[in-house]
Amino acid sequence: MIALEGITKRFADHTVLDGIDLSLERGEIIVVIGPSGTGKSTLLRCVNFLETPDAGRIQVGDLQVDATHASRDDILALRRRTAFVFQNYALFAHKTALDNIAERMIVVDRLSKSDAHDRAREILERIGLADKADAYPASLSGGQQQRIGIGRAMAAGAEVMLFDEPTSALDPEWVDEVLTLMKQLAAEQQTMIVVSHEMQFAREVADRVVFMEGGHIVEQAPPETLFTNPQDERTRSFLRKVLAGNGPAAP
Amino acid sequence: MHALNVDYMLSLTPILLSYLPLTLGMASLGMVLALVLASLLAVIRVSRVVILDPLARLFISFFRGTPLLVQLFLFYYGLPQFLSFLVSINGVTATIMGLTLHFSAYMAESIRAAIVGIDRSQSEAALSIGMTHAQMMRRIILPQATRVATPTLMNYFIDMIKATSLAFTLGVTELMGATQKEAASSFLYFEAFLVAAIIYWIVVELLSQLQKWLEKRLNRAYQR
Ligand SMILES: Nc1ncnc2c1ncn2[C@@H]1O[C@H](COP(=O)(O)OP(=O)(O)O)[C@@H](O)[C@H]1O
Numbered sequence: 009m010i011a012l013e014g015i016t017k018r019f020a021d022h023t024v025l026d027g028i029d030l031s032l033e034r035g036e037i038i039v040v041i042g043p044s045g046t047g048k049s050t051l052l053r054c055v056n057f058l059e060t061p062d063a064g065r066i067q068v069g070d071l072q073v074d075a076t077h078a079s080r081d082d083i084l085a086l087r088r089r090t091a092f093v094f095q096n097y098a099l100f101a102h103k104t105a106l107d108n109i110a111e112r113m114i115v116v117d118r119l120s121k122s123d124a125h126d127r128a129r130e131i132l133e134r135i136g137l138a139d140k141a142d143a144y145p146a147s148l149s150g151g152q153q154q155r156i157g158i159g160r161a162m163a164a165g166a167e168v169m170l171f172d173e174p175t176s177a178l179d180p181e182w183v184d185e186v187l188t189l190m191k192q193l194a195a196e197q198q199t200m201i202v203v204s205h206e207m208q209f210a211r212e213v214a215d216r217v218v219f220m221e222g223g224h225i226v227e228q229a230p231p232e233t234l235f236t237n238p239q240d241e242r243t244r245s246f247l248r249k250v251l252a253g254n255g256p257a258a259p
Numbered sequence: 260m261h262a263l264n265v266d267y268m269l270s271l272t273p274i275l276l277s278y279l280p281l282t283l284g285m286a287s288l289g290m291v292l293a294l295v296l297a298s299l300l301a302v303i304r305v306s307r308v309v310i311l312d313p314l315a316r317l318f319i320s321f322f323r324g325t326p327l328l329v330q331l332f333l334f335y336y337g338l339p340q341f342l343s344f345l346v347s348i349n350g351v352t353a354t355i356m357g358l359t360l361h362f363s364a365y366m367a368e369s370i371r372a373a374i375v376g377i378d379r380s381q382s383e384a385a386l387s388i389g390m391t392h393a394q395m396m397r398r399i400i401l402p403q404a405t406r407v408a409t410p411t412l413m414n415y416f417i418d419m420i421k422a423t424s425l426a427f428t429l430g431v432t433e434l435m436g437a438t439q440k441e442a443a444s445s446f447l448y449f450e451a452f453l454v455a456a457i458i459y460w461i462v463v464e465l466l467s468q469l470q471k472w473l474e475k476r477l478n479r480a481y482q483r
């Protein structure tokens with residue numbers, strides 16, 4: 009179970025998140041949509057303290073962290089139970105694909121190097137990149153890099169995976185392979201919060217779609233409901249804009 | 260004016276070469292120690308560690324702001340007076356100490372610049388998988404910064420090799436000291452120092468080749 013309560017974040021005098029409440033059951037998949045600059049990335053980053061929330065509580069499994077009194081250990085524990093997939097992949101540039109995935113198991117989980125490499129090889133197998141074990145990020149396509157980014161997140165065995173627009177930096181030709189991998193994880197009941205504007209993906213995979221605007225959650229509902237019968241005018245107007253440029257996904 | 264005494268130069272070469280290990284030894288040990296110290300200083304500066312950061316800044320400012328020769332004299336002649344248990348400090352030790360402290364101050368600044376230049380996504384990815392700040396520095400940031408800083412650090416190593424010649428002012432018979440002694444007995448100053456110069460020159464040229472090779476190797480991970 010994941011629960012966010014009253015997550016608030018200000019940059020100077022700009023309140024980017026204004027008391028966000030959101031909870032997920034184990035295995036649940038949430039897709040977060042909303043105009044750009046509305047705080048979606050900031051919300052994900054607050055969940056694992058890449059940004060420090062100014063207020064709020066975060067619960068992941070049996071770990072409860074109060075943002076205003078988070079100790080160093082709390083933050084480490086939280087990060088170890090969550091996994092982040094970055095928009096720009098953020099692979100370790102000096103490490104091979106295999107080492108990118110194994111790194112966490114070696115350093116954080118303290119597996120022996122050979123055990124970590126065995127497990128990393130299994131993950132490479134699952135993400136279809138077994139032949140790229142020794143390749144460095146710079147030599148891989150965007151799609152391959154992002155799949156390794158997801159592989160690195162898989163290595164965490166995290167209770168929740170956080171995806172921040174995982175396909176929006178990709179050339180269109182690589183989007184499908186990344187979405188396919190995410191669907192595979194969804195089928196395995198991986199709990200996920202996905203910020204994405206891939207409406208077709210949301211429709212197929214999400215248990216719930218959350219529409220955010222101006223630091224608030226405006227509306228949330230199962231995808232069919234939210235896409236076909238949005239309640240709030242702001243949701244309607246956003247969907248009109250997004251779906252206009254998204255032909256086949258239009259309701 | 261006399262003709263160049265080539266025979267003398269040839270016979271002097273093996274004698275001077277026998278002092279090369281001491282020269283390279285002082286420079287190598289100085290370099291290793293300076294790298295360790297410089298990395299520490301750089302991390303302290305970048306991480307803004309309380310209390311240590313202003314001290315690191317002071318250290319760097321002092322050792323960059325004063326001549327190496329003054330620093331060497333300070334350690335060799337001055338320190339034993341000040342710290343009475345050091346009745347004397349030998350010239351080799353004082354040289355290594357001076358080189359280490361002096362060059363670590365310069366190297367700290369290039370390592371710091373290299374660290375600051377590493378893309379923020381690298382540290383965020385490291386933190387996101389649950390690394391501590393120290394683990395992030397050691398496993399992700401420093402290795403990448405090393406690649407960026409290596410060409411500059413190699414240049415400092417070359418400077419350091421040349422700077423070992425100052426050890427002769429502390430009475431150490433290294434390459435320069437030996438040349439000075441040989442020249443004083445043969446009176447063939449030009450020949451003697453020409454041999455010494457050529458030896459330094461060849462060593463530095465070889466290192467430049469190593470430097471090129473090393474840069475290629477370090478850039479391997481970044482080839483498309
Ligand atoms: N580190 C930061 N410092 C100052 N402002 C920031 C920072 N990060 C994000 N913001 C601001 O917070 C707002 C929300 O940003 P973000 O969470 O990236 O939005 P989204 O992901 O929904 O596009 C934006 O106005 C952005 O400019």
Ligand SMILES: [Mg+2]
Binds near residue numbers: 048
């Ligand atoms: Mg964003």
